Ligand SMILES: Cc1cc2nc3c(=O)[nH]c(=O)nc-3n(C[C@@H](O)[C@H](O)[C@H](O)COP(=O)(O)OP(=O)(O)OC[C@H]3O[C@@H](n4cnc5c(N)ncnc54)[C@H](O)[C@@H]3O)c2cc1C
């Protein structure tokens with residue numbers, strides 16, 4: 053592999069962990085690593101990345117780049133691609149990543165694979181591995197021509213921990229018009245249903261079929277276990293439960309002692325929210341559901357039969 | 373105002389998916405298809421704009437083989453005015469950029485004020501087509517939006533970030549938005565709507581009709597193979613009758629010291 057360009061991300065003023073994961077991937081491929089830091093007053097972050105294995109770090113620093121915006125970022129990445137001519141561009145699959153990556157690929161008229169979990173060198177070529185069909189299948193993809201772009205799922209690699217003496221170079225001409233005006237970041241008010249401190253969470257997914265079943269089927273198990281109730285996104289989208297019940301990348305990140313997933317398939321965005329639970333039990337009628345890959349214990353069967361049986365057994369155990 | 377809504381037809385959520393013999397895709401024999409869930413929210417948003425201002429025209433477009441006409445009819449039944457289907461056997465190995473270039477050819481001819489589509493498709497989960505299409509059209513975009521307010525020549529949207537945070541941005545029209553699920557409450561097609569849909573125009577076009585050749589949209593990204601992920605450690609599956617399973621469940625919870 054000849055040259056990889058990493059698009060860095062900054063979160064709360066510091067390098068985002070996923071950027072250091074990209075460093076690991078790029079360094080594993082061998083060849084030169086060049087990174088790009090975009091923002092306003094972010095020279096310190098660029099220095100930091102240079103020390104942390106980011107190789108030559110390009111700094112796109114301009115007042116117009118203070119908040120993420122499509123035009124400014126595309127311009128900055130475009131400049132970096134022009135001057136560096138990378139063969140591979142790595143971007144994290146985050147809200148910034150999925151906003152920018154496709155637009156960049158269209159401008160460069162190049163191939164792209166999104167949400168990659170692995171990159172395998174194969175002779176002079178690269179094979180990109182990702183999930184598809186909501187994690188029911190894995191896919192291997194190849195891209196013709198250069199540059200090529202891959203967006204990488206956060207957590208796909210370990211963050212790079214080596215140190216290095218890279219350098220920082222300023223990228224010029226990155227200011228300019230921005231069509232999309234940033235207004236503000238709104239953080240949803242913390243609701244009364246805080247799952248981050250719960251010891252036991254019993255979460256229901258689309259498998260519960262209708263809102264009434266959360267009361268009729270799931271709640272008895274929640275109460276028997278002295279747990280808190282959680283939910284997957286479709287449940288919240290459908291208005292069956294308020295947003296503060298949602299576990300996942302766009303909901304709450306939880307780590308209870310026990311997480312019981314009922315009728316939840318195990319899409320990556322849900323797993324992100326609960327996979328650091330100490331112990332996971334999944335109930336699903338589909339033996340191939342991806343949730344069983346992260347669960348410690350699985351029960352394959354119809355939740356409408358299984359859950360009432362669990363409630364009976366838990367109650368009996370408590371009574372004895 | 374003219375709104376273009378991009379729809380993709382995907383395997384039904386409950387379909388049992390099997391690999392095609394060549395291992396490059398799933399077999400589409402004997403499975404039901406439906407409109408990609410994210411696209412339902414995009415369509416609903418367009419139809420709400422039309423409810424407010426009946427002069428609004430809603431055009432749905434999809435790239436796909438003839439089975440997609442059923443989804444287009446569903447969209448017409450819900451209230452869209454016209455549908456455009458583009459298909460050509462040369463599109464069979466399409467990647468996202470192929471699809472975006474094909475839709476762009478239609479969108480340029482339509483000159484829509486607003487393009488609405490889904491954040492991602494339920495089959496490939498790529499999330500690429502929207503930003504690609506916007507770049508090809510030279511219009512700004514915002515992805516993963518949960519609300520949109522059109523006000524004069526601009527639209528204010530809330531974009532979903534992680535952990536429940538939202539980013540509020542303003543874009544000038546024309547622009548493109550990709551919908552996140554939960555954006556609104558999606559309507560059903562009424563019986564009357566379904567009857568009317570039969571009379572609404574559905575134009576089927578070839579690549580040549582939209583001014584493209586297979587070469588111009590040749591894919592650069594190719595699926596080499598798809599396969600069932602190798603089973604890792606995985607879960608210990610509890611076996612037995614439901615009462616035996618329940619006893620084992622209780623045993624596990626006790627081991628954890630939680631009962
Ligand atoms: C037999 C077969 C072979 C394939 N081979 C490949 C391959 O080699 N490489 C590859 O990358 N892909 C391949 N695909 C999948 C490919 O055709 C995708 O549909 C394509 O990449 C575009 O959609 P997306 O999944 O990227 O959409 P995403 O970017 O995930 O979808 C976002 C939104 O874009 C819009 N959209 C997506 N597709 C369409 C469409 N067709 N018409 C209108 N709007 C749309 C929808 O609004 C959707 O919500 C193959 C598919 C089939 C059936």
Ligand SMILES: Cc1cc2nc3c(=O)[nH]c(=O)nc-3n(C[C@H](O)[C@H](O)[C@H](O)COP(=O)(O)OP(=O)(O)OC[C@H]3O[C@@H](n4cnc5c(N)ncnc54)[C@H](O)[C@@H]3O)c2cc1C
Nearest residue numbers: 257258259284285300301302303315316317321322337355
């Ligand atoms: C940017 C982004 C952010 C997202 N954020 C989140 C998030 O924070 N949280 C989240 O959860 N999702 C999130 N999602 C959505 C995610 O991709 C999935 O769509 C979602 O997690 C699926 O929810 P589910 O498992 O309940 O539904 P499905 O995937 O439909 O799964 C339902 C499961 O129930 C099983 N089932 C059905 N009937 C029964 C029965 N009778 N008995 C037993 N099992 C049964 C089925 O086998 C299936 O496995 C996000 C998506 C995107 C693109």
